Amino acid sequence: MQTPMARAVILDTLREEDLQRLLDDHQKLLILYGFANAISTAVDSELLLNEAMNVVFGLVDAERGAIFLLDSKTGQWVRGASRTRQSHGKNEGIDIVLKNETIDEILREKKAILVLDTVTDSRFKEPQAVVWRNTRSCLCVPLASQHRALGILYVDSPEPGHFSKEQLTLVSGIANQTAIALENIESVQRLKEERKRVGDILKALPVAIVSIDEKGMISFVNPRAEKLFGVSYRECLGRSCQSFLGGDPFRPLLNLVIPALREKRGTTFREVACGNPDKSLLLQVDIVSLKEGTAWKGILFALEDVTEKKRLEREVTNAE
Numbered sequence: 001m002q003t004p005m006a007r008a009v010i011l012d013t014l015r016e017e018d019l020q021r022l023l024d025d026h027q028k029l030l031i032l033y034g035f036a037n038a039i040s041t042a043v044d045s046e047l048l049l050n051e052a053m054n055v056v057f058g059l060v061d062a063e064r065g066a067i068f069l070l071d072s073k074t075g076q077w078v079r080g081a082s083r084t085r086q087s088h089g090k091n092e093g094i095d096i097v098l099k100n101e102t103i104d105e106i107l108r109e110k111k112a113i114l115v116l117d118t119v120t121d122s123r124f125k126e127p128q129a130v131v132w133r134n135t136r137s138c139l140c141v142p143l144a145s146q147h148r149a150l151g152i153l154y155v156d157s158p159e160p161g162h163f164s165k166e167q168l169t170l171v172s173g174i175a176n177q178t179a180i181a182l183e184n185i186e187s188v189q190r191l192k193e194e195r196k197r198v199g200d201i202l203k204a205l206p207v208a209i210v211s212i213d214e215k216g217m218i219s220f221v222n223p224r225a226e227k228l229f230g231v232s233y234r235e236c237l238g239r240s241c242q243s244f245l246g247g248d249p250f251r252p253l254l255n256l257v258i259p260a261l262r263e264k265r266g267t268t269f270r271e272v273a274c275g276n277p278d279k280s281l282l283l284q285v286d287i288v289s290l291k292e293g294t295a296w297k298g299i300l301f302a303l304e305d306v307t308e309k310k311r312l313e314r315e316v317t318n319a320e
Helices: 004-013 016-040 045-059 100-109 165-204 223-229 241-245 248-263 307-319
Strands: 064-070 077-084 113-115 137-144 149-157 208-213 218-221 267-276 279-292 295-305
Touching: 045 064, 045 077, 045 149, 045 165, 100 137, 100 149, 137 165, 149 165, 208 223, 218 223, 223 295, 241 248, 248 267, 248 279, 248 295, 279 307
Parallel strands: none
Antiparallel strands: 064 077, 064 149, 113 137, 137 149, 208 218, 208 295, 267 279, 279 295
């Protein structure tokens, strides 16, 4: 273990620039650590992109910067976030023109570029490049996940030779992590939309739908099921199937549900007599086993009240 005197000797032997480099590296690590924590819980793409721009400006002394995303529906470039050194994180309008040739090259090859001087770089002569007002040096990095390229992260400076290969590596790392987080957010959003769509379909079905999870707890009922069982969604959600179906009117249903849960299987089109002496019901039951990939997640059963239908069939038969 080092003594205070030993540490003092070590510090004395360090040159001033070495000490400053250590302090700068420590600050960069803190910024990167904070960004890693931020993207691990990110659920909003706009907040994520602005946070990415703030981190880039914390690591690189840039004058202007922006993230552009490709709109999959329109095929147009849209600015997801932008800022300048003076804007302090605000997504302010910036004078920028995007030229497709250089952008296409970066996205196609998924390769970041470091431009030391736009005056002598052929890619930055109109109309072949990204053109910023008063730009002399820039970093242009693809936002690319394993599956696809999502956009471009761009920063610049009015000074030639302002950026280094080390800074290009840092910004590329931020861009890669941002792209992965963006794709995760998109996947979660698509999943939410799909679940809502499926939920809307189940709610609109003319049959009663009840879902029971792998622990035997009610996880979903649609409006037709609420009416059939005479309970609200809130009243039955989270209840055990024994509590929900264990009463005398619907005990025959429980005798089908329990084996289906125990054996993790479905039952196709069984007619079950339910109800009480005052009101008898004949229900057509279809039980489906639910899975996510190979994991069993419970059962879903559909109930159709065929009491009136069967009564009419008997009357027709008798009349004939």
